[in-house]
Amino acid sequence: MKNKKNVNIITLGCSKNTVDSERLMRQLKLNDFNLIDDPNKAETVIINTCGFIEAAKEESVNTILRAVEQKKKGKIKKVIVAGCLSERYAKELKNEIPEVDAFFGTEKYEGILNELGGKLKRELLGERTLSGPAHTAYLKISEGCDHPCSFCAIPLMRGLHKSKPIEELVKEAEFLSRNNTKELILIAQDTTDYGKDIYGERCLHKLLKELSNIEGIEWIRLMYAYPSHFPKKVINEIAQNKKVCNYVDIPLQHISDSVLKSMRRGVTSQGIKKLVEEFRTKIPNVVLRTTFIVGYPNETKDCFKLLCNYVEETKFDRIGVFTFSVEENTTSFILGDPIPGKVKEERKNILMEIQKNISYDKNNKLIGKYLNVLIERKEGEYYIGRSYRDAPEVDGEILLPVENTDIIFGNFYNVKIYDCNEYDLFGKIRK
Secondary structure, three states: OOOOOEEEEEEOOOOOHHHHHHHHHHHHHHHHOOOOOHHHHOEEEEEEEEOOOOOHHHHHHHHHHHHHHHHHOOOOOOOEEHHHHHHHHHHHHHOOOOOOOOOOOOOOOHHHHHHHHOOOOOOHOOOOOOOOOOEEEEOOEOOOOOOOOOOOOOOHHHHHOEEHHHHHHHHHHHHHHHOOEEEEEEEEOOOOHHHHHHHHHOOHHHHHHHHHHHOOOOOOEEOOOOOOOOOOHHHHHHHHHHOOOEEEEOOOEEHHHHHHHHHHHOOOOOHHHHHHHHHHHHHHOOOEEEEEEOOOOOHHHHHHHHHHHHHHHHOEEEEEEOOOOOOOOHHHHHHOOOOHHHHHHHHHHHHHHHHHHHHHHHHOOOOOOOEEEEEEEEEEEEEEEEEOOOOOOOOOOOOEEEOOOOOOOOEEEEEEEOOOOOOOOOEEEOO
């Protein structure tokens, strides 16, 4: 007989979902549930879904259907669906997949625990069971978004912007630090809006300062920073605070004014260029990561050419490229999806090819330099690590030939770079 306390959690989507699952995992453990990696050995499977774009929705639905099929075969007793897709399409999902035992939206920890016969321990909501290596952890500083971007369905699923108080975030970060976390990666739908709803002003700079005072935390990395009205105090804090990585992830989405206006991004091409210049002027050796959307309904050939020229000229350190996905109930829905999928993919490939050459040139200039590297794991004949220039999962890595067995995962080492390819660096530990 399976233990009725055996629970498997499947997390889909972004790092925000990862944090939600980790909070739920901790609450389950505090209620004496056993977390099982293999769903076939679990009594209950909880699927934390993503509903951001069509491909993510399809993956979520397919995962639910597979779990339901296992339930029909008697391998699973209970299937619970939570997260963004469930928040957005609860009624439709209940009608289409009635075999699911319960549906919950985002951050509905108490409802899930009650469904399983547990009880939410509110005073311990800042505690988490990390799903990855302890040395790196995401810190979700706010939920929801107030921006009216035409292509984005996040406000439909996550609601309006809600900041988490500084003292709660410090407490959560201290818990992580006590459990050997050395790198905090700040995430939200928009990290730069932090604090405006509860403190009456954007105060991300204050949060960065408070987090940097925590013993054991050595890197603080900023992700998902919205370009419109970027706080100057944050730029200064990054430049002056040794624990805050000289790294900014700022999704620009486009450079054509007509596309930006239709996207309702609240920023112009001139504003973007001025901000990028300010980053590079005020923050030493800053690494800039951004994302772009190609194939937006009013993106003409000239608009795309403008974007290509901008990427070539600006030479970002990292970029990600996404193809436009038409989403119901967003303001861009009325524009339809006039650009064929094949053209979108071609544009994506062109942009990534431009970036590949830029990335190689930048990596090549690092040969002979020393970087402080956080070693994370071993794969084959290499140890794998990251420098301040690299966010996990989305950026390149640093590969070190296995030459000794004294390496401790989760520790920092001074590494000399001796070779590179388009995205990764090769180095040796300084002796």
